Amino acid sequence: MRIPLFDDASLMEQTVPAAVSATLHPGLFYTAVEQSSVAISITDPRARIVYTNLAFRQLTGYGESELTGVNHNILASRQTPKKHYQEMWSAITQGLPWVGQLINQRKNGSLYLAEVSISAVFSADGRIEHFLGMHKDISDSYALMQRLRNQMSLIAAVLNNVPAPVVVLDEHDHIVMDNLAYKTLCADYGGRELLAELGYPANKARLASGARVTLQIGGAARVFGLSIWPLAEVNEEVSRYFSDVAPPRTLVTLIDDSEQQRQRAQQRLEQLKQKLVSGKLLAAIRESLDAAMVQLSGPLNMLAAARRLSPEGLTHPGLDAAWQEGQQALARLQACRPSLEQEESDFWSVGELLQDLADLYRPRIRSLGELQWRCEPQLLLGFGQRHQILASLSLWLDRCLILANERPATPLFITLHAYAQDNAIFFALRDNLSLQPVHHAAPAQTFTQPGHGMELRLIQTLIGNHQGMIDLHIQAEGGTLLTLRLPLPAMQLRRPVTTGESK
Known part of the structure; x- marks a missing residue:
């Protein structure tokens, strides 16, 4: 069967550059188009199909006889809004090229997303004689793009629901992604970039080693630290397609240590209070015992003086007993005096x-x-x-x-x-x-x-x-x-x- 595209000399002349058509046989163009991996169709001005190549027939599932002479809307599905077809016809009937996406339907009823490019083919007198369409099934790439978009949305949703402020930095330590908690914290800090206020990247090594920085936010002291992790390299630039080398990324999480620091400080103060109470109590006990010993020493000194004044050989059992009991009491008080050495100097x-x-x-x-x-x-x-x-x-x-x-x-x-x-x-x-x-x-x-x-x-x-x-x-x-x-x-x-x- 001869194909109308090349039976019509005027169409061939418009489709193929004159210099090339003069040296190559028209059959070569037919073979090239027929064997192209791109799905190609040609219609008359009323959208009736006059030619489809093998790739087009394989894409749609229709045979050549089922397509020739049939309106191109045989592929249309109800999933494509009418305004897209209206925009398409408005452009191509004016002789303008149109590129867009249509949800088409195969012979077996399955749907696919087609990226379609349509150009008008003009006669020698400038009238539109045919429309040349090139079709590409982009269903898989669209699904992959949507999956990636869904994953990005999921990641963003997860990050925004993480209470800790999180940022992603590029190789120059510029922020390329941050979550809601980080944005909110920056807003509370007067709109300033909190990471820079913490001294990053100037003090990157010190912060990575666990250093804490105190900032006044909302009238309260907030203590922050950073957790820093390198991210796997992600190649997204065309120039790096073959090299598979991408700039490094860094994930930084801000650790709000304010409450823990407050609790630790409170615990320390409570321990300090206990030590002070204990120290003051020991000093008070020691002072009280010292006062009691001083008061007891007076009568004991008088008893000792009375014993010394007694004539030799004359004993006073009462005085001796009182003096001995007093000495024993004094010794007991001395033994009860707590030591003030409660810690090492x-x-x-x-x-x-x-x-x-x-x-x-x-x-x-x-x-x-x-x-x-x-x-x-x-x-x-x-x-x-x-x-x-x-x-x-x-x-x-x-x-x-x-x-x-x-x-x-x-x-x-x-x-x-x-x-x-x-x-x-x-x-x-x-x-x-x-x-x-x-x-x-x-x-x-x-x-x-x-x-x-x-x-x-x-x-x-x-x-x-x-x-x-x-x-x-x-x-x-x-x-x-x-x-x-x-x-x-x-x-x-x-x-x-x-x-x-x-x-």
Whole structure:
């Protein structure tokens, strides 16, 4: 059977360049078109099929006789919207090429997605004589694209539902993907790029090793760390098709360690409170026993004096028995005195000790007034039993809180200044509370009332255990100044002391 495409000389002349058609036999073009892997069809201006090649017939499932002379809409399905056909006919009837996708139907009723390109073939006088169509089944590639799109949507949905902020970086450490949690966090931080605020990539190595960074977000301190993982290389550029080399990607997860840090800090403060309570209790017990021993020593000394004054050879069984019982009681009290050596002496940061004290007392002082502290120099080191020194400072703050609660009309103001001077470390505690209950003219018994003098003896006990001294002054402007003096550690004496404010 002869094919109309090449029976019509004018069509052949329009389809094949003149220079080529002059040297090659028209049968070659028929063979090339017939054996092409691209599905090709040719219709008249009314869309009746005049030619289909083998690839077209294999694609549709129809035979040549079933297609020739039949309208091309034999392949149409109801799945393609009418407007697509209207757009197609509007273009090709004006002689314009049209490229688009149609859902076609094979002879067996199965559907396939066809990418169709249609061009008009003109006669010598410029009229449209035929339409040349090239068809490609893109069902598989469309399914693959949809599968990839679905996977990307699923990944995006999963990432956006992950509570942790997650970002993907390219080889230049630029963000190429982030999730909703990260976007929200950046918005809460004033729209700034949170990763850069954390010091990435400048401090990449330090962050990757587990370093934490604190940022103020929404008026609260938030502590963040990073988990960094390299991603498998993904090749998506045409230039890398054969090399199979792609730039590296990095997956970064922001770890919000704020709550864990808060819990750890709270646990540490609770442990610190327990140690302070224990230390103060031991000091109080020791002080009470010392006071009892002092009171017992008076009568014992009198008994001893009476025994010495007795004539030689004259015994007083009552005096001897009383004296011996007194000595035994004194020995029992001495044995019950708890040791103040509850921890090993070591070096510790004075600034960190004051920070601990502030963390412990600011929640209690907040409703009554204010507590401020500073340390000069910032790297000042102390030596001894850290918790005993902390307990000494804590005892005076306890006294301030008791007096402040008795005088709620006066806002409490406390400053704590630690500094090095004359080969010693000084802790100067100033408050705006009157020292009337501890005035020199006050009866001696007032010194034993909680918050009214007892703490001074306990502080003296603890500081004395470190070869230190205390000094108490009434300030002319009102309030009191308690100064604790401790020897400067030997290692610090060997280097110059610089000054600096830590708070």
